[in-house]
Amino acid sequence: MVKLIGFLCVLLLLAGACNTVKHLKEGEYLYGGAVVAVKETPNGQSAKKLVAELEYLLNPQPNKKMFGMFRTKLWAYYLGQRHKRGIRGFIGRRFGQPPVLYNPAIPQNNRTQLENYLFNKGYFEANVQYDSTRKNKVIDLTYQLIPNRQYHYNSVVYQTDTGKLGQIIAKSNSESLLKPGNPYNTEQLQAEQNRISRLLHQQGYFDFTPADITFKADTAQQSGTINLFVNPQMQNNGLPFAPYHINNIFVYPEYSALYAATSDADTVVYDNYHFITSQKVVRPAALANKMLLQQGDLYSQKKFEYTLNHLLQIDLFKFVDIKFKKAQPDSAHLLNAYVYLTPDAQRELQVEAEANTVEGYLGSVFNMTYRNRNWFKGAEAFTFNLGTGIETPFGQTFIHTFEINGQAKVQVPKLIVPFRMGKISKYYIPVTNLSVGYSFARRLQQYSIGLANFNFGYDWRAQKSVQHIFNPAFLNFVQLITADSAFLAQLDENPQQKRSFTNQLIFGSNYTYIYSNPPPEGKYRNYLYFKSNVELTGNLAYLLFKTTDNSSSSPHELLGVPFAQYLRLDADLRRFNYLGSRNKQILVTRLVSGIGIPYGNSAVLPYVKQFFTGGSNDLRAFRLRSLGPGVSQAFDTGTNAGNFDRTGDIKLSANIEYRFSLNTYIKGALFADAGNVWLFKGDEDSKFRWNSFYKQFGVGSGVGLRLDLVFFVIRLDWAFPLRTPTQGWVIQKAQPFAKDWRRDNIVWNLAIGYPF
Template identity: 25%
Template sequence: MKGIAVRGIWAKIMLLLLTFVYMGCNTLKKVGDDELLLTKNTIYTDEKAVKDAEIKNLIVQKPNSNLLGYPLRLNLYNLAKEDPDSLFRDWLYKKDKREKRLANLISKKQINALSTSFFVKGWSELLKRIGEPPAIIDTAKTRKSTELLQAYYGSKGYFNNTVDYHIVSGKRKKKAEVEYKVDLGTPFMVDSLATNIVSKQLDSIYREHAELSVVKENQQFDLANFDNERKRLTNLFRNTGVYNFQESSVNFDVIRDTTQAAEDRNMDVILNVRKPRSANDTENTPSNYKIHRFKKINIYADYLFSEGTDSLQSIEFEDYTIFYKDKLRYKPKALTDAIFFKKDSIYRDIDYTRTNRQITNLNTFRYPNIEFIPDSTEARLVSNIYLSPRPKYSLGLNFDLTHSNIQQVGTALSTSVTSRNVFGGAETLNISARGSIGLLSDASLGDGDFTSEIGGDVNITFPRIWFPLNTEKVIPYYMLPQSRLSVGTNFQKNIGLDRQSFNTILSYNWQPTDLLKNTVELLNIEFVRNTDTKDFFRVYNNTYQRLNEIASDDFYQNNTQLDSLYNENGSLTIPDGANDFINAVLEEGVSQSLVDTRDVRSIRERRDRLTENNLIFTSSYTFIKNNKQGTNDLSFYQFRLKLESAGNLLSAVSNIIPYEKNSNNQSLIFGVPFSQYFKTELDYIKHWQTSSTDVLAFRSFFGIAIPYGNSNNIPFVRSYFAGGSNDNRAWNAYELGPGSTSNLNDFNEANLKLALNLEYRFPIVGDIKGALFADAGNIWNVFENQDNEEAIFTGFDSLKDIALGTGFGLRYDFTYFVFRVDTGFKTYNPAEEPTKRWFSDYNFRNAVFNVGINYPF
């Protein structure tokens, strides 16, 4: 019956494809007899095809968009009726008595409303709105494209280029391509570069940095180089004291001697830096550009635009004057550390930018208003910095609905209170509480049908590095340093064994540039306490079934010493029967084979590992480089490196003050063995914009955690898992691996992970997007007390266990977030027999459906 159902699904898919093919035959439905549908644009420069997307975008008229080669939006548009209300009237009056019979069923007024209803008219309007009209070749737009191409290549120095176009008819009637032919000619060159800078000070600055000029002698003319040189000089002058320099003051004279032969393509260039546009001397405008230094810097704390400044009090702190009302609520140093202007120093644009960023980073003030007043008699500046405070307190409230492979549906409510400027140094205190309740997908996962969680955190953020030693020289304030101290606790019910956790973090982060971010967690202390360990074999049902299979053998069933371990169904009781059976096999030697002993030992190790409490005392460093420029940048990369070390400080202390030991010779703190391991992660993401709307996204991840010293394995909460909506989408979370094992445990995890993801993203209709993806990867055990060879990474040979999932997804863009549904198929499953690994479960019945928010990478 399952085979019949699968065939039925594929029959429906084939019917849908045939419908699309039929629709594809109607792409010319709305193309007139004297019109041509544009199918392709091609640009040739000196007989070579152009592949540069920037140049292709100069073409004004483009072919209809397509979805994997199929013109979906065009065919949707073609399905719309041109005059649906007239067609309705024709149908209504086609038979004499049709209108009368219809009026007997509904009123005449309703008949009129029916002619403008969605089913008659609205449907066609919707198809036109989400569809796309046929791209009929328009020679006016084609000529406009030739003009743009000619102007573009002219800007590259090909002043004498010519552009023509040809319409090439396709194999089918009413279809054609347009070919643009560009004859470049000989490019013009910059022969000499002279300067005409009216200000001696600016001329001196220019010559100090002349080697960085973008425009050079013996260089092909390129208008982009002149634009970049204008921007470079503006940035240079505004960062060497010329606070009011205008980019419009920079221009170029390009001279060619017309008396020379026509073949001469050399040009002379003169760089001009002129006076400001307002060249007349006024009180606030000098006659020429000068280097300005700061005479006085005023900081207006708690400034309100509706109030004047006459009634304010002031204090002098170092080289700053701080104005305030009634009482100064901020430590002066907290304010001045955020200001990068110094008395008697020259003006620099970069200091202006850094001041804005650091004041915003304080999270105490709104975006600042910075004013510069030039002195009328000398090149001196007075800077007024107006700081408008944010509210002292703010309240946040969030409500979420969630779904996962563990929960059918979950609701979460969280609230937070934020207090700013807690100690007068622009510190931010955040106190948050959260609670959730969810309906379990499988009641066997917990004690009942519901899961619950409650927790809270106290966070305080300092806008500086909070450390006994002075770090300002190493991490200056323009790097936006922050320190964060966090204390939190969490109580989970019906997730695994019920868990309580306590966490304390002291971390620092700073940004040397816009591309780089560093984070150091000096201390991350986490204590995890499992509160319902007696339910291990009920919660982890797969592990119990493996143990029960061993215990169901006649050898054990007929052993009278073990009778008390079984229930009336012949299964081990939970928890006493299962635990006593393990002890009988491993401690009392009641076993019929070495295989049984090995398997039972593996089960005991997993039970002990997942039921023991954990004390995790780590330090870590994370480096992130991201060159994305704004939300509209579709071509970028991100690299993340994380190094983490656990237990070394506690281990060093144990050499001085010996700890209590357990039976496994592990050192204990408050009766709990502390974890000791080293962990490293490498994560690389790259996006390529393949067209104006399409993106190819790639991600690679490698992570390994190596236990040593006081640990034989990695704590469950710090191990790796595979599968899920952000990983390999053909498997549910925790189902894949380790290695070639087949869903060995209820929650499969390991200490080595490799993941590779490739996704092609494209628009479908309006805000609906599509994706095709391929996810590869797996997890393995390495350097742990694991004896299952199928789960252990032994070298390059283990790479054959990399699982491959492929599939497709739909996304809806809500602007602020993206809602997505992905369907993954097991393409290569390492858990199957070698001859059945490829496409054995490649069907919708075994597909995995993932729901997620935003893109997975």
């Protein structure tokens, strides 16, 4: 009966959506939209592609239809107009769309738009006509297109003189965007103007603009072809353009709109830069090292952009602006540069929180970060992070899991190395990192473990899309502080797990490679993100012991503590596919893999280096570290002793998430996650095997809401398991209306930022 009532309600809604034109006034007609039909397919051109390009230009867009038939948004609008309050008023305001009325100017405006577009694509003889049809107070338009032939370049001639400017252009002809045989294209002509202008800006021609390149097209000699002539122009005064050099450079490190009223500023000259400063909050040397503009150099657009980017990257300033003014007399062809820097807050405090629920547990994470952007007045950034996390059963007052960690980090905006590094992009500032930290974790009736860490390394870019992070030296000290007797008894039954909980020194090197090619702001094209890590530890110490110590004792110790020796590799590949033209729908897929191989002085990976899955950024239908290894049966949940984290030597996981826009700031998501971890050595249930690993994935699915303010994202994900490694598929057991099932299976994840 309930299903029948629901079906009838849907029918009534669709019936009402079919009869929205009854609300139109006398003389008003609803605009039903337009289509483009190509009567004659142009030679060598795809009519389908051409039609798609042209239909995208048509305006206005008609009222949206459901299933291509029902104007439900228009129906909702009229519903809200009749009922301003209550649920019907809300439906009208939230989902309604005002009627798009027909205007007699629409067909001619679109016709002009289509003809102009075709002309700019080389269809000089195109003909566009239109017809209209009226039915039930709805007017539809059809544009009949005869494109005729498309003109192509027969020849492209650069008419340059023998002067320096002409020589620069002539040498770059091989890079020209205009090639014989290419179709005429206005956008391509503009792109060529910009290319030549930018080329000359790198050679000091400050005054030269794209408009100083003109084109002459001759179509008279051969049917359907163009002889194109490219002409650089002279200045308005009839003189040729001349290159400019940099004269004086004035830097204002404390610039603001009220700066002109400040009378106590001093001028400090450092390395030919003139610093006009009163507070001296940053050392002149720190800024001078970040500027590629130098006195006496030719003006260069690239050096200007690099300097601008460097000053923004050191994160000291809210706004950076560089202006050039001609020094007098202009016949000297000199430029004075003025660098205006508006300081940002030197110190900031940031707070983040996350929460999730699963299997009767409530988990929460709190992070606080203090940042000083200019610690030693040399643009060194100091960051201190303090984080805590707790996990407690529902309805209980005791805390099952408690974690706290702190880390202090210093970033110096240069590479501190005694040797020359490889290829480094001049567009980005390389960074030297130094950090120390400590973390403590306590599991009720299980153990307390501490981790002290030190890290020294470098972060740089070889190019815009490639980032390198190399840490030649890192040190971790893992200490099992306390262990309850029940937990120790559990470890005695699992020697593999027991060895991973011993006190250990971990020291070595690691390297991270990141590739990412996201589209520019406002552009929406598919792109990839790839991150890979490799970590090696203990090899030098092990070699030293082997060459100096003939004893067979194992493992070897430093300062009375065994040191770890392993190779650890992991990779994260993501693909972002835009399904719409305006960033409203994105399909994101991710593959994650990892493997850790202990050898030499280690029989197992240290606990802190093992892989795990689950949590708000991984398998969202499962609690953090609650899956695996393999199909190992769940530990005894009747006592806390059996509930220690599940980790492994190998990890495989995959995610797929469909993201869509509900409005400007609210986004929705549908997602599915799968994955697990395995051991190299262990019992048959936990070991990785090629013929069975794919049968041991945990799988979950869910929906999400995101408040996306661009600079800040709050995410709420609701997920539930479809399959567990130990029980197989459990979707058939789902009882979403049963309280007990929801309590044991539904996972709520509240977090900051997107999961990936």
